[in-house]
Amino acid sequence: MKKAILFINLLLLVSAAKGAVLNTEIKMTSPAGHISAGISQRNGHLFFTIKAGQQLLINNGTMGLVIDGTAYGSCVNSLSTLAKRTARTGNKVYHIYTFLLEEAGRKYNIEFRLSNEGTAFRYIFDSKTAQYVGKELTAFVLPKSRVWFFERNSDWKLKSYAGLWQNTTADSLNTISSQGPVQGKPLLFELPGKKYAMLTEAALYNYSGMRFKALNNRVLQVDFTEKNGFKVAGDLITPWRVLLYATDLNRLVNSLMINDLNPEPDKQLYADQSYIKPGRSVWSWITRDKNYMQPEEEMKFITAASELNFEYTLLDEGWETVWPDKWKQLTEICSFAAGKKVGVWVWKNSKALRDPSKRDSFLDSVRNAGAVGIKTDFMDSEAKELIDFEIGFLEACAKRKLMVNFHGCHAPTGESKTYPNEMTREGIRGMELNIMKEPIPAWHNAALPFTRLVLGHGDYTPGLFSNKANTTNTHQLALFFLFNSPFQCMAENPVKLLADSRFKPVIPLLKKLPVTWDETLVLKCSAIGEIAAFARRKGDTWYIAAINGSAKNKEISFTADFLEKKKKYKVIAINDAPDGGFLRTTSTIEATSVKKTVIGPNAGLVMEISPSGN
Incomplete structure (x- = not known):
């Protein structure tokens, strides 16, 4: 018992x-x-x-x-x-x-x-x-x-x-x-x-x-x-x-x-990062006409890029099929662009690059022609085999000192820290939908900085002034300052933009448009999908960018306490003019100033704030 x-x-x-x-x-x-x-x-x-x-x-x-x-x-x-x-x-x-x-x-x-x-x-x-x-x-x-x-x-x-x-x-x-x-x-x-x-x-x-x-x-x-x-x-x-x-x-x-949460770059693969250069690009695909991808037309875009101080041009779909001797023509385009201090990016369907031997042969030819970056497209999946393709592509491009732009892909997860030659990626509903009869509404733009773009860069391709859906010109301008992309590709035809007197007030801003930032502050008036308003600093210059995502007037207000005390600053403000163009005004501001302005339905605001004397 x-x-x-x-x-x-x-x-x-x-x-x-x-x-x-x-x-x-x-x-x-x-x-x-x-x-x-x-x-x-x-x-x-x-x-x-x-x-x-x-x-x-x-x-x-x-x-x-x-x-x-x-x-x-x-x-x-x-x-x-x-x-x-x-x-x-x-x-x-x-x-x-x-x-x-x-x-x-x-x-x-x-x-x-x-x-x-x-x-x-x-x-x-x-x-x-x-x-x-x-x-x-x-x-x-x-x-x-x-x-x-x-x-x-x-x-x-x-x-x-x-x-x-x-x-x-x-x-x-x-x-x-x-x-x-x-x-x-x-x-x-x-x-x-x-x-x-x-x-x-x-x-x-x-x-x-x-x-x-x-x-x-x-x-x-x-x-x-x-x-x-x-x-x-x-x-x-x-x-x-x-x-x-x-x-x-x-x-x-x-x-x-x-x-x-991402690993540091491989020290051997990225021992030399001098080729990795953020910048702005012109792009002919979204505004293409009967002269699209003709060498003379692309040279006009390159010349316009140079006039705007843009660093790059992007040759999108068609350059391989339109040109009879594509590598010879690409070499000539790259040489012409180099003379203008403009680098050339080229587009390629990822389906033709899935085989590593074909991928490497293509990349060698691109590098030998003098191009600096590749935009690859149509992965259209985040299945493991496509994730493996993207990482293999980044490594192969890094070995050849080429920068990368992914399209038709998933949103970023921080891989650009480990692979810093990834300059941007799509994974975002961007401006190209405007030409596909699915126009981008203003409220989508006003939500993006607080949703998708929190994850990292997005190749939205802002600034389609000629096909802006229900937004205004200044709304389109503000997107350049709100949406982060170290490879910032402008949608508008730069040749027409430079020739249009309506854009004269904003050309100086585009010429020195930053694509990376030293500091970002979200203004307190922001509300997801309604108002996106940032103060961003590059060097000693601040920019205020705001968009209205609603169909009603909205007040944008901020206190300039981010400025150095006891210093005066010059403000150049861009608003929408009643005739649909741009209204440019100048004023002064200091750290104790409170700024208030009303922007109209689906409209925008851009301010450049620089120390007086600059």
């Missing part, structure tokens, strides 16, 4: 021990302590929670991966903290937690990084052989909120991120889209107190791009383009699953976390 009681007591002790293991929770905090996260297992299943103060951002989201048929995260035997450390990237501090898990006879890691801007995590499965990802079990359980997403009317626009930015309730995200419940990234959530959370990913390498399948009860399940999964060679390190948090729009726009 005593033996039986002893045996039962031992069973109870073992059960209690197992119960303790099966209900483990480990908490994490950001450096400032206001963002916290927790990873837990309950009955073998993995969960995570993220908070900002007392605001619950993600509540009991599930974790895990299905690899080679095994659902990791569903039957965890043990969860423990392997390491905790503090790291610094630039001026940002991160708390890094690495967890060791054991399950199904295998050990693997989950790594969390918490900064004062948000939380990110990823899975790490070491292996010497290929692994097959059948599904990702990660799911995000959202709070009640309004959510900004890009709506699309085709599967292609989901894959190439070419949707219109609009908002709905988080509860209706699974039913709002006629194309189905799968949504692209990022998703931006407006929280109580005018705070914001953005859900996206960073460091997308050797994996498939993350999408979100919206389910009932505000659940977002990670989804992939490949319905039956994909293979990963060797070690499996997923991209970071990122939740950015910002207490206002200024902090959201200035977040560096996505960039920070």
Whole structure:
């Protein structure tokens, strides 16, 4: 009898021990302590929670991966903290937690990084052989909120991120889209107190791009383009699953976390970065006429680029088919452009470059002809094979000192930090839709700086003054200053622009238009989809750019406290004139000045603020 009681007591002790293991929770905090996260297992299943103060951002989201048929995260035997450390990237501090898990006879890691801007995590499965990802079990359980997403009317626009930015309730995200419940990234959530959370990913390498399948009860399940999964060679390190948090729009726009989560460039591949030069480009494709791609016409564009102080011209689709001896003609064009101090970019359909040998042969010919960059197009997917193509293309171009512009592609995940020859990418519903009978509305433009462009550069191709849909000329001008792209490609025909006296007031601004910025401030009058208003600094010159996304007059106001005190500044302001042209005025301003102006429906405002005497 005593033996039986002893045996039962031992069973109870073992059960209690197992119960303790099966209900483990480990908490994490950001450096400032206001963002916290927790990873837990309950009955073998993995969960995570993220908070900002007392605001619950993600509540009991599930974790895990299905690899080679095994659902990791569903039957965890043990969860423990392997390491905790503090790291610094630039001026940002991160708390890094690495967890060791054991399950199904295998050990693997989950790594969390918490900064004062948000939380990110990823899975790490070491292996010497290929692994097959059948599904990702990660799911995000959202709070009640309004959510900004890009709506699309085709599967292609989901894959190439070419949707219109609009908002709905988080509860209706699974039913709002006629194309189905799968949504692209990022998703931006407006929280109580005018705070914001953005859900996206960073460091997308050797994996498939993350999408979100919206389910009932505000659940977002990670989804992939490949319905039956994909293979990963060797070690499996997923991209970071990122939740950015910002207490206002200024902090959201200035977040560096996505960039920070990417590796540094390869020191050997990028030992020489002198060829990587941000700049502005002219472009003949979108305004093309009967003379499109004739060498004489392209030379006119190059001459106009030189007159505007633009650094580049882009030869888009057709240069290979219109010219009988394309390489000889390209060499002559590049030589002519070099004489004007203009670099030449060329376009190529990515389908002709998927074979590495054909890709390398083409790139060699482009480099030998004297071109400086490649725009490649029509990936139209973020399936793993296309992600692999993009990374291989960046590496191949870097070996030949060529810059890259991706079109027909997914939104950025910070890869331009690791591959700095990526100057821009589309993954955005841009100006070319204006010539495709799907004109861009002003409210879409007023949402972009706070949604898609938070992720990184976007080749929107602004400034289509001759086909501007429901916007105004100054609205189009302001886009150059609001939308970040180190390769800023102007849509308008530069020859006609220079010949049109209506544009005389803005030519000086275009001639010194910055494409990278030293500082960006979001003005407090901004509201997503209604008003986008920035103050941006390049050197000692500030620019105010604002667009009205609504059909009503809007007041744009700001205090100039970003200026140096006790100094006077000259202001050149560009507004829309009653006749549809530009109204240019001058005034003075100082740090204590308060500026207020009303801009009309779908209109814009641009100010150049420079120290007096400049």
